Amino acid sequence: MPLIEEIVAQADAIAALRRDIHAHPELSFEELRTAEVIAARLAEWGIPVHRGLGKTGVVGIVHGRDAGACGRALGLRADMDALPMQEGNTFAHASRHAGRMHGCGHDGHVAMLLAAAQHLARHRDFDGTVYLIFQPAEEGGGGARAMIEDGLFTRFPMQAVFGMHNWPGMAEGCMAVSPGPVMASSNEFSITVRGKGGHAAMPHLVLDPVPVAAQIILALQTIVSRNLKPVDAGVISVTMVHGGEASNVVPDSVQLEGTVRTFSVAVLDMIEQRMRQLVEGICTAQGMQSEFAFVRDYPPTINAAPEAALARAVMQRIVGAGQVLDQEPTMTAEDFAYMLEDKPGAYCFIGNGEDAGAHRAIGHGGGPCLLHNPSYDFNDRLIPLGATFWVELAREWLSNPTR
Missing domain, CATH: 3.40.630.10 (Zn peptidases)
Structure with a gap:
């Protein structure tokens, strides 16, 4: 034709x-x-x-x-x-x-x-x-x-x-x-790790949120590799890390932001639940407080x-x-x-x-x-x-x- x-x-x-x-x-x-x-x-x-x-x-x-x-x-x-x-x-x-x-x-x-x-x-x-x-x-x-x-x-x-x-x-x-x-669903997340800042030369007197935030970034990747079925698809990307103002000051908090993409609502539900559990668990284990927000934008x-x-x-x-x-x-x-x-x-x-x-x-x-x-x-x-x-x-x- x-x-x-x-x-x-x-x-x-x-x-x-x-x-x-x-x-x-x-x-x-x-x-x-x-x-x-x-x-x-x-x-x-x-x-x-x-x-x-x-x-x-x-x-x-x-x-x-x-x-x-x-x-x-x-x-x-x-x-x-x-x-x-x-x-x-x-x-x-x-x-x-x-x-x-x-x-x-x-x-x-x-x-x-x-x-x-x-x-x-x-x-x-x-x-x-x-x-x-x-x-x-x-x-x-x-x-x-x-x-x-x-x-x-x-x-x-x-x-x-x-x-x-x-x-x-x-x-x-x-x-x-x-x-x-x-096409995938589009979703945004925000994680805040709250510790206790202080002098970087005296780490024993502070609750440093920076290594805890780093643990969270790495742990989030295990959701896709260890909780998601290999035949399913999902992406968790931490795209923003904000924390600290000076090289010799441990900050009070670190904020992480990023996106999650999936092809099904069921996978999205699982990822959101596991993210929340990991953030809360890691922060609690390190004596930190946490805030977790998850916003669902476009569906698949x-x-x-x-x-x-x-x-x-x-x-x-x-x-x-x-x-x-x-x-x-x-x-x-x-x-x-x-x-x-x-x-x-x-x-x-x-x-x-x-x-x-x-x-x-x-x-x-x-x-x-x-x-x-x-x-x-x-x-x-x-x-x-x-x-x-x-x-x-x-x-x-x-x-x-x-x-």
């Missing part, structure tokens, strides 16, 4: 829109200009628009030839926020705002969904409804959860929802999807098997079976997970090209074109492929009334 010619013909115009969004990045829950651009285009194409879900979210509604009378509906989601980082690129569409950058390709995700929206609205060659979900605050803000709490699935009843992310390092023209966990992103199989079949028809890969689960996190907790669906991937791909424009930074890297840029040649996939996925899903 070739790319949809009409989408290919409009690709340059959509790419220009993508570059405009890239040049004006907005952080989580601040996507006012981006939402306005999206809403204006949808309205221009005759698509009813609803604003303000999850503060800055946008939902467009495309009814099929039956005007949505059959009641079947699916959602297609694109995230639209940028990252709080400085862009290293100097091309014409580089960020015009210091400390803000579309370093994850959300501008490209918006562009692919807009291109699909334009085609779906122009033809409406399906029965049912497609909800176009432009979500704020994926980068740590939990925008998916905010949209759900504002009534996304009650005001716009849908039976399934799909999302897609570009993937640097995956060859251009390739796509990927797999059933089950594809788990694809439903039927929806993943459907997405794979559509991909294979578009790019060929040899270009459709199994998506290896990654310990990065994605708040589309909240939507998949409420609705069956799948999170899909589209190759952004190799690191030194030809899409790297003059003025591209010298670093690798990786997600969350100052030299990253979305590959505009993906727009026709991603949009074609969205259109064909919607048609295929809505064509089967037993789903």
Whole structure:
């Protein structure tokens, strides 16, 4: 199945829109200009628009030839926020705002969904409804959860929802999807070890929290190596250590912070429990006091098997079976997970090209074109492929009334 010619013909115009969004990045829950651009285009194409879900979210509604009378509906989601980082690129569409950058390709995700929206609205060659979900605050803000709490699935009843992310390092023209966990849960912890400070030359008169904190750091790693089933996966990373102000002063306390990643809630429950036990036990044994806080952020992103199989079949028809890969689960996190907790669906991937791909424009930074890297840029040649996939996925899903 070739790319949809009409989408290919409009690709340059959509790419220009993508570059405009890239040049004006907005952080989580601040996507006012981006939402306005999206809403204006949808309205221009005759698509009813609803604003303000999850503060800055946008939902467009495309009814099929039956005007949505059959009641079947699916959602297609694109995230639209940028990252709080400085862009290293100097091309014409580089960020015009210091400390803000579309370093994850959300501008490209918006562009692919807009291109699909334009085609779906122009033809409406399906029965049912497609909800176009432009979500704020994926980068740590939990925008998916905010949209759900504002009534996304009650005001716009849908039976399934799909999302897609570009993937640097995956060859251009390739796509990927797999059933089950594809991204991990994201969680934060904070540990404070409280002792009694004093002169570093008289350690017998103090309760030194530094070696106790070191014991805790090492002990936490035994949870994964000795408490977790070898066939399961989990990551415990201590990423911040704060303690002390002078080389000859033992501090009163040391604070540790870090992240935990898992693919299942059961594993997460076990890790949190064991962390708490180890911290309390080690500190008690050394005469210290402790404080332990554990915050669960994004849940694991788990694809439903039927929806993943459907997405794979559509991909294979578009790019060929040899270009459709199994998506290896990654310990990065994605708040589309909240939507998949409420609705069956799948999170899909589209190759952004190799690191030194030809899409790297003059003025591209010298670093690798990786997600969350100052030299990253979305590959505009993906727009026709991603949009074609969205259109064909919607048609295929809505064509089967037993789903």
